[in-house]
Amino acid sequence: MPYKKFEEYNIQVTDDVKNRYKNIIKDLGEDTKRDGLLKTPERAAKAMQFLTQGYHQDPVDILKSAMFKESYNEMVIVKDIELYSLCEHHILPFFGKVHIAYIPNGQIVGLSKLPRVVDVFARRLQVQERLTEQILDCINGTLKPQGVAVVIEASHMCMMMRGVQKQNSITTTSGFRGQFEKIETRNEFLKLIGK
Numbered sequence: 001m002p003y004k005k006f007e008e009y010n011i012q013v014t015d016d017v018k019n020r021y022k023n024i025i026k027d028l029g030e031d032t033k034r035d036g037l038l039k040t041p042e043r044a045a046k047a048m049q050f051l052t053q054g055y056h057q058d059p060v061d062i063l064k065s066a067m068f069k070e071s072y073n074e075m076v077i078v079k080d081i082e083l084y085s086l087c088e089h090h091i092l093p094f095f096g097k098v099h100i101a102y103i104p105n106g107q108i109v110g111l112s113k114l115p116r117v118v119d120v121f122a123r124r125l126q127v128q129e130r131l132t133e134q135i136l137d138c139i140n141g142t143l144k145p146q147g148v149a150v151v152i153e154a155s156h157m158c159m160m161m162r163g164v165q166k167q168n169s170i171t172t173t174s175g176f177r178g179q180f181e182k183i184e185t186r187n188e189f190l191k192l193i194g195k
């Protein structure tokens with residue numbers, strides 16, 4: 001979509017979501033005319049648009065914008081990438097860290113593009129398992145490295161603030177492609193990220 005059209009669409013979405021939030025706040029028992037709540041529907045709408053902006057971004061374009069020919073063919077690891085996403089079952093946050101490694105196959109990628117790809121997929125309604133696979137498949141399919149590995153460690157607010165109310169459980173998911181399917185390479189990566 002051209003940028004101007006997208007901006008117009010975005011303003012329309014803010015307006016629609018804002019009106020729905022106003023009803024939700026009322027239904028939940030609050031007074032929407034209370035001073036502190038007057039702008040809340042609009043703020044909440046904009047916050048949710050920010051947190052789901054990944055639907056309108058292309059992670060393949062992001063990677064392709066900074067791929068460079070290089071002969072380096074050892075493991076590249078970017079670890080401890082902060083993650084904030086929304087669980088698709090409760091629309092509550094889950095958050096933690098992502099560790100990514102790849103072994104180049106003639107091309108390297110600008111390092112910042114890896115966290116950017118994480119954000120594109122994280123800023124959608126997600127489950128941790130699918131998020132892990134989407135990051136993995138995007139890097140594998142675009143950069144075509146000799147191998148790629150992704151590990152995510154996250155805490156889910158839906159298990160903390162409500163439901164089972166467990167404060168200290170951490171969920172780990174992982175995925176490995178290419179060279180990382182070999183146990184020695186996978187173990188080297190896990191050792192380097194301290195696992």
Ligand SMILES: Nc1nc2c(ncn2[C@@H]2O[C@H](COP(=O)(O)OP(=O)(O)OP(=O)(O)O)[C@@H](O)[C@H]2O)c(=O)[nH]1
Nearest residue numbers: 087088089094126127128129156158159162163164
């Ligand atoms: N596999 C997976 N499950 C998730 C994720 N985020 C939240 N969930 C789970 O999704 C499940 C939804 O289960 P339901 O029984 O339909 O929902 P619920 O009644 O709210 O469940 P409780 O959370 O157990 O109270 C829960 O077990 C959540 O813990 C995720 O990223 N991956």
Ligand SMILES: [Zn+2]
Nearest residue numbers: 087089090158
């Ligand atoms: Zn949840």
